[in-house]
Amino acid sequence: RQNPPPDGANTVKAMVQEHYGSAEVLETREVDKPQVGDNEVLVRVRAAGVNLSDWAIMSGLPYIARPVYGLRKPKNGVRGTDVAGQVEAVGTGVTRFKAGDDVFGWCDGSFADYAAASEDALAPKPANLTFEQAASVPMAGLVALQAVRDHGKVHAGQKVLINGASGGIGTFAVQIAKSFGAEVTGVCSTRNVELVRSIGADHVIDYTREDFTLSGQRYDFILDNVSNHSLSDLRRALTPTGVLIPNAGNFGNHWFASAGRLLRAAVLFRFGSQTLGRFLVSPKLEDLVALKELIEAGKVTPVIDHTYPLSETAQAMGHVGGGHSRGKVVITVSRAAIGALASVDTMTPVPVRAVA
Numbered sequence: 001r002q003n004p005p006p007d008g009a010n011t012v013k014a015m016v017q018e019h020y021g022s023a024e025v026l027e028t029r030e031v032d033k034p035q036v037g038d039n040e041v042l043v044r045v046r047a048a049g050v051n052l053s054d055w056a057i058m059s060g061l062p063y064i065a066r067p068v069y070g071l072r073k074p075k076n077g078v079r080g081t082d083v084a085g086q087v088e089a090v091g092t093g094v095t096r097f098k099a100g101d102d103v104f105g106w107c108d109g110s111f112a113d114y115a116a117a118s119e120d121a122l123a124p125k126p127a128n129l130t131f132e133q134a135a136s137v138p139m140a141g142l143v144a145l146q147a148v149r150d151h152g153k154v155h156a157g158q159k160v161l162i163n164g165a166s167g168g169i170g171t172f173a174v175q176i177a178k179s180f181g182a183e184v185t186g187v188c189s190t191r192n193v194e195l196v197r198s199i200g201a202d203h204v205i206d207y208t209r210e211d212f213t214l215s216g217q218r219y220d221f222i223l224d225n226v227s228n229h230s231l232s233d234l235r236r237a238l239t240p241t242g243v244l245i246p247n248a249g250n251f252g253n254h255w256f257a258s259a260g261r262l263l264r265a266a267v268l269f270r271f272g273s274q275t276l277g278r279f280l281v282s283p284k285l286e287d288l289v290a291l292k293e294l295i296e297a298g299k300v301t302p303v304i305d306h307t308y309p310l311s312e313t314a315q316a317m318g319h320v321g322g323g324h325s326r327g328k329v330v331i332t333v334s335r336a337a338i339g340a341l342a343s344v345d346t347m348t349p350v351p352v353r354a355v356a
Helices: 052-059 063-069 131-135 138-151 168-179 190-198 231-236 259-268 285-296 310-321 336-343
Strands: 011-017 026-032 040-050 082-090 102-106 114-118 122-124 159-163 183-188 203-206 219-224 238-246 304-309 328-332
Touching: 011 310, 026 310, 040 131, 040 138, 040 310, 052 310, 082 114, 082 131, 082 138, 102 131, 102 138, 122 285, 131 304, 131 328, 138 168, 138 219, 138 238, 138 285, 159 168, 168 183, 168 190, 168 219, 168 285, 168 328, 183 190, 190 203, 231 238, 304 310, 310 328
Parallel strands: 159 183, 159 219, 183 203, 219 238, 304 328
Antiparallel strands: 011 026, 040 082, 040 114, 040 328, 082 102, 102 122
16 A cells, blocks of 8 residues: 655544444544555545444444454444545546545545545546535435336336335435336325425325325335335235335344344245345445436435534434434535535535534
8 A cells, every 4th residue: 555645644533433332432533644555545535424334333233243344343443434525645546536536435434534445436526516415425325226226127107115215315215216207105204294295206105194005005116214014014015016125224133133024024025926125235336427427417416414523423423323314414524515515505404504
């Protein structure tokens, strides 16, 4: 690995955890500035999206995954996967980027002033997004895109239902399914009905008033981000050849999370012509570019719940871990990201927090 060009600082600020636990394990520390390999890019982080997976790794859940995360503590002490910022330096093998380019994508350790990312994990930032908005896209957007397009094979004329339509993945899934010409129904709580309608859902069901599995309506594709219905009930809401993707992580089971539910689903869907879609998101550059194109075409707009400064990363993680985010939660790392916010039309269900 080679050092990036010197810029007068050898250390950077980052949110670090030394052991597993709740959000209070995160501490602001000075760490060595990341070094970049031949095919890597050093990104000056402007904003970082917060995902439930970040919260899960911080918590060390499920336990069965700790051989991957690290048995006693995380192998990488800096959390954060989604990133948006500016290229500071590039490795000798990098050909797609140069210093000063605005980028977004994924990496390890984006809750910091600087992060190193593979060249193939970054794309030019959508021109019509702020850094905060761009940082909210990668993981949630990729899950929604791959679920709807690749595994659901959603196309024009189909009836699609997104359960948990107001969350980070749900808000992307509603818009992506609409962009493919589907008739989309979003399921959410009372306070989020207008939000889900505003992002293009043809029908919105308030789950506190109506159970969509009892309505008699059948759907060609259901993306279940909530797991508040039995598998049998969900099957009843599918057409005879419909596709179900159960995408809700049940971290109440500390050992196996939702693995047990998925196994039961696999057995249940062995019989009949309905399909169970199971997948783990596979980050691909071409899919990140596809999301960029949908965004720049005006077909998808990120929904941001709250932004927090880097110093309040623990609060941001607690917010996401609570499971009731409306759209995405974002950490603003650099003040340069804030000024752009006023000049771009953002879809924010609540006022964005001021960052001191």
